[in-house]
Amino acid sequence: MVIFDCDGVLVDGERMSTALMAQEARKYGWAITDAEAHRIFTGGELAKIRDMIARESGEDLPEEWDMMMQDRIVRMMRTDAETVDGAEDMLKSVTDLGLPIRVGSNSSIAEMDAKFQSTGLNRILEKDRIHSGRDLDMPKPRPDIYLHAAGEEGIPPENCIVLEDSDPGVEAARRAGMACVLLRDRDEPSAEWPGLVRISHLSEFAPLLAHIMESQKAA
Template sequence: MTTALDSAGQLKLVIFDCDGVLVDSEGPSCRATAEFARSKGLSISDDEAHTRFAGMALPQVVRELETELGHSLPDKTAFILRENLVQMMKKSAEPVSGALEMLSGIRSLGLPVRVGSNSSVREMDAKFERTGMTQFFPENRIHSANDMGCPKPAPDVYLYAAKAEGVLPENCVVIEDSNTGAEAAWKAGMACVLLRPDDVPLPPFWPVEGSVRITHLDELVPLLRRTLESQKHA
């Protein structure tokens, strides 16, 4: 299958994950989850929480904690955790290094962008307002797998974003950092750029067709520029 990153393909849409790709919120979020877990009597360190829960939607996190505890948590647990996170992000969300410059660069390439995240729309609104990214992502370009009820690794949020743009999955590239999100992109039949340091292992299913790894966001615009140029001359 020809992908959006192939010279014979057609790149028409860039879909971003939010946490860990655009906004540096994975760390604070996972630390908050670890603190909550410890308050319930579980021995989960901040580092373990990041390894286990990065990229997960909060209802999934709650189900995992319930399994480990051996009993159910109150029905509103995910809602309370989300509201706490929204307030935290309003005060402390920071852009991933190079994110704002990268978004300006992609805009100069003329490529449309959307977001597909396991975060709720309320969370993303808080993060984007705090980090100055609202200019790139008006509300109709933000899609929440959590709010859809189909969190990653299900591909639904990415397929919905493509449909909203009016393009086929094979015309999209997803920018991800988590195994969960990369799996969702793969299941959607989309090319994937994985943002991951050299010292962090790749997903067990990597590489897949149309996949590229970068270690910093400053590599993304040159990659997409080369792709567009190769497709123009194909």
């Protein structure tokens, strides 16, 4: 089975979300740039980001800040979400290989619903195969969301491949005992993990899976 992260892998919404969080951080007095926020906040939990902003700014944020931000992100994604380049073709190619697919993300189900409807990926991704680390209270880098997805499919973790773009996601896959492919530009650093495979564009992913499947047949 293949398990996909959402932001940065299927939907190009991470930069918009982290820019919104950066705007909030600056409002409370933390002079952080959008680029810095993207690097620091990507893949993180909203509750932890709230605590980070409070610590760096010296200001108390409302307890409901993460829920308020979640609502703002959902509203933004209903109209502004875009797919990562090649995502739709890649998903079709993976399903054509006969592999089951699921999504495991730190985003809420409401947020992912907004993103997938806005981009049209809901025509490919079935609702009951989308899992939220936020809603299940098992966010990455904990491995639980990936183990939950594997359990729902009835497939052992060692027979799963995760496609990720963030370091917390890579760590979650590693701790789940799953193979992981990292989608990241070649000139950007990546987590040190023996056996981690990197691709720089989604068009590389389905051919990689096909090669792995052929190698397993020949073994």
